[in-house]
Amino acid sequence: xxxxxxxxxxxxxxxxxxxxxxxxxxxxxxxxxxxxxxxxxxxxxxxxxxxxxxxxxxxxxxxxxxxxxxxxxxxxxxxxxxxxxxxxxxxxxxxxxxxxxxxxxxxxxxxxxxxxxxxxxxxxxxxxxxxxxxxxxxxxxxxxxxxxxxxxxxxxxxxxxxxxxxxxxxxxxxxxxxxxxxxxxxxxxxxxxxxxxxxxxxxxxxxxxxxxxxxxxxxxxxxxxxxxxxxxxxxxxxxxxxxxxxxxxxxxxxxxxxxxxxxxxxxxxxxxxxxxxxxxxxxxxxxxxxxxxxxxxxxxxxxxxxxxxxxxxxxxxxxxxxxxxxxxxxxxxxxxxxxxxxxxxxxxxxxxxxxxxxxxxxxxxxxxxxxxxxxxxxxxxxxxxxxxxxxxxxxxxxxxxxxxxxxxxxxxxxxxxxxxxxxxxxxxxxxxxxxxxxxxxxxxxxxxxxxxxxxxxxxxxxxxxxxxxxxxxxxxxxxxxxxxxxxxxxxxxxxxxxxxxxxxxxxxxxxxxxxxxxxxxxxxxxxxxxxxxxxxxxxxxxxxxxxxxxxxxxxxxxxxxxxxxxxxxxxxxxxxxxxxxxxxxxxxxxxxxxxxxxxxxxxxxxxxxxxxxxx
Numbered sequence: 001x002x003x004x005x006x007x008x009x010x011x012x013x014x015x016x017x018x019x020x021x022x023x024x025x026x027x028x029x030x031x032x033x034x035x036x037x038x039x040x041x042x043x044x045x046x047x048x049x050x051x052x053x054x055x056x057x058x059x060x061x062x063x064x065x066x067x068x069x070x071x072x073x074x075x076x077x078x079x080x081x082x083x084x085x086x087x088x089x090x091x092x093x094x095x096x097x098x099x100x101x102x103x104x105x106x107x108x109x110x111x112x113x114x115x116x117x118x119x120x121x122x123x124x125x126x127x128x129x130x131x132x133x134x135x136x137x138x139x140x141x142x143x144x145x146x147x148x149x150x151x152x153x154x155x156x157x158x159x160x161x162x163x164x165x166x167x168x169x170x171x172x173x174x175x176x177x178x179x180x181x182x183x184x185x186x187x188x189x190x191x192x193x194x195x196x197x198x199x200x201x202x203x204x205x206x207x208x209x210x211x212x213x214x215x216x217x218x219x220x221x222x223x224x225x226x227x228x229x230x231x232x233x234x235x236x237x238x239x240x241x242x243x244x245x246x247x248x249x250x251x252x253x254x255x256x257x258x259x260x261x262x263x264x265x266x267x268x269x270x271x272x273x274x275x276x277x278x279x280x281x282x283x284x285x286x287x288x289x290x291x292x293x294x295x296x297x298x299x300x301x302x303x304x305x306x307x308x309x310x311x312x313x314x315x316x317x318x319x320x321x322x323x324x325x326x327x328x329x330x331x332x333x334x335x336x337x338x339x340x341x342x343x344x345x346x347x348x349x350x351x352x353x354x355x356x357x358x359x360x361x362x363x364x365x366x367x368x369x370x371x372x373x374x375x376x377x378x379x380x381x382x383x384x385x386x387x388x389x390x391x392x393x394x395x396x397x398x399x400x401x402x403x404x405x406x407x408x409x410x411x412x413x414x415x416x417x418x419x420x421x422x423x424x425x426x427x428x429x430x431x432x433x434x435x436x437x438x439x440x441x442x443x444x445x446x447x448x449x450x451x452x453x454x455x456x457x458x459x460x461x462x463x464x465x466x467x468x469x470x471x472x473x474x475x476x477x478x479x480x481x482x483x484x485x486x487x488x489x490x491x492x493x494x495x496x497x498x499x500x501x502x503x504x505x506x507x508x509x510x511x512x513x514x515x516x517x518x519x520x521x522x523x524x525x526x527x528x529x530x531x532x533x534x535x536x537x538x539x540x541x542x543x544x545x546x547x548x549x550x551x552x553x554x555x556x557x558x559x560x561x562x563x564x565x566x567x568x569x570x571x572x573x574x575x576x577x578x579x580x581x582x583x584x585x586x587x588x589x590x591x592x593x594x595x596x597x598x599x600x601x602x603x604x605x606x607x608x609x610x611x612x613x614x615x
Contacts, residue, residue: 083126086112100134100186103170127179134186164211182227182254190234192265217243228257235264249282257288277303292332299343306346314355316395331396334358337403345384352391357399401439414450445471452479459499475525480533500539509551527563535573542578550589567595576600
């Protein structure tokens with residue numbers, strides 16, 4: 001039977017919906033039913049075709065994806081290049097005391113291995129990806145129990161046991177996957193803490209000590225592949241680290257870098273763990289050493305290959321960082337001036353040294369010490385030649401001027417004073433620091449390219465600012481820290497503000513009435529390219545900073561033999577008054593290659609000011 005259509009029907013659906021249309025005849029009803037059936041069949045047929053087309057489309061899409069994947073540029077990357085890309089993912093900010101990537105599912109090596117089979121093969125075959133092994137373990141929960149909720153300790157102890165087992169297995173896996181590559185080890189473990197009630201006055205449980213020793217031993221079992229080690233251990237006794245103390249210099253043939261912070265709970269002073277003579281610090285390849293605590297408070301108690309060292313950091317942790325975000329400094333040990341010189345005399349190949357030097361040796365009068373000629377050890381310390389030393393940094397305070405006069409460092413380029421404690425010093429001691437600082441600048445200033453110091457050295461004498469920067473003709477990088485004398489008075493704050501304004505004005509090349517640089521004037525620090533300053537109170541203004549940047553980026557600077565300043569980082573101590581970048585643009589200063597970072601303190605709410613009685 002021919003298909004019935006709505007066009008052949010006696011009445012349309014619209015007409016049927018009208019209440020004025022009379023009822024259908026039997027013949028008309030049959031035609032409508034036949035048309036409905038045919039329409040339904042047609043719809044079913046179209047749906048089947050659409051479904052088949054959908055299947056075909058999906059098949060073609062799958063083929064298209066396969067072709068795209070096969071033709072993707074990443075497929076053409078050789079395994080060695082792919083491995084190099086993976087290694088770049090391990091890079092991080094390495095200034096100061098950064099943390100390694102944890103051995104977890106978020107580790108770049110693990111993430112890469114979960115992308116596809118090819119990437120997994122490349123990841124697992126790149127031993128260097130797995131060569132950084134941080135064994136960082138939290139203290140046992142019973143060392144720091146939740147006294148008000150002791151029932152939580154049991155649950156925490158179960159989790160600690162599971163974590164320890166997983167850490168042991170993961171460490172073995174990382175070592176296995178690292179192949180034969182040199183290893184970078186971080187070992188951070190503790191079974192003790194300050195005080196006698198760590199374990200309720202009792203000895204640590206044997207199973208805890210066993211797990212502690214197991215982690216130490218598994219790391220020491222691959223000591224022949226150590227390239228760098230960062231060891232932070234607080235042990236209950238030296239027996240827990242026998243594996244570490246038994247290592248000899250010949251057991252670590254690749255070891256170049258060591259960072260050591262240890263305590264042992266065997267006496268009230270919590271002495272550091274001291275490797276025995278001939279221990280792993282005496283290796284021929286050791287070049288970089290950081291020791292935060294000295295055995296018996298003396299560097300001479302350490303058995304170290306001093307002559308092989310190129311970088312040395314002694315008793316100091318932290319420091320550095322960008323303007324406005326300096327890393328806090330922790331000073332664990334301080335050396336006397338003669339003691340420091342004697343140490344330097346044993347390290348003739350140093351290129352970098354960072355330590356803290358106090359005023360006295362063995363609590364004796366420093367002037368008497370320095371003038372003594374009866375002690376040959378003192379005579380040894382009076383003249384030290386360091387032909388390779390390029391960087392010298394001091395923390396907390398500055399040595400005597402005689403200390404600088406006793407050092408011959410022709411290669412010295414970077415001098416830093418991390419004096420975050422100067423504001424809390426007694427006034428008599430603080431008053432002696434400017435002279436010491438000026439002695440160092442007068443002795444080494446002509447050869448320095450990098451200088452970092454606090455503005456408090458120069459707040460009382462603007463002529464000292466002139467003498468200081470006139471002695472720095474080759475300075476490229478300048479980092480100024482600021483502090484407030486304690487107690488802070490209107491007079492002391494005004495001195496800091498005046499010094500900061502005078503200094504920046506002195507560093508700003510002068511311009512004539514037409515706004516061009518004065519070609520007849522000699523610019524101060526003409527090679528300056530990087531400037532950083534942290535202001536904790538009022539100092540120079542944003543307008544002064546704009547003038548400073550603009551003058552050192554003018555076109556005429558080449559005629560004046562002034563280098564173009566490339567980087568400026570300033571942390572103001574007061575709230576913003578203008579947009580520095582916008583003002584520079586208005587002045588027509590070229591900013592294309594300028595790195596400019598200006599930060600301000602967060603505004604205090606009235607609620608905070610009311611709650612804080614110091615406001």
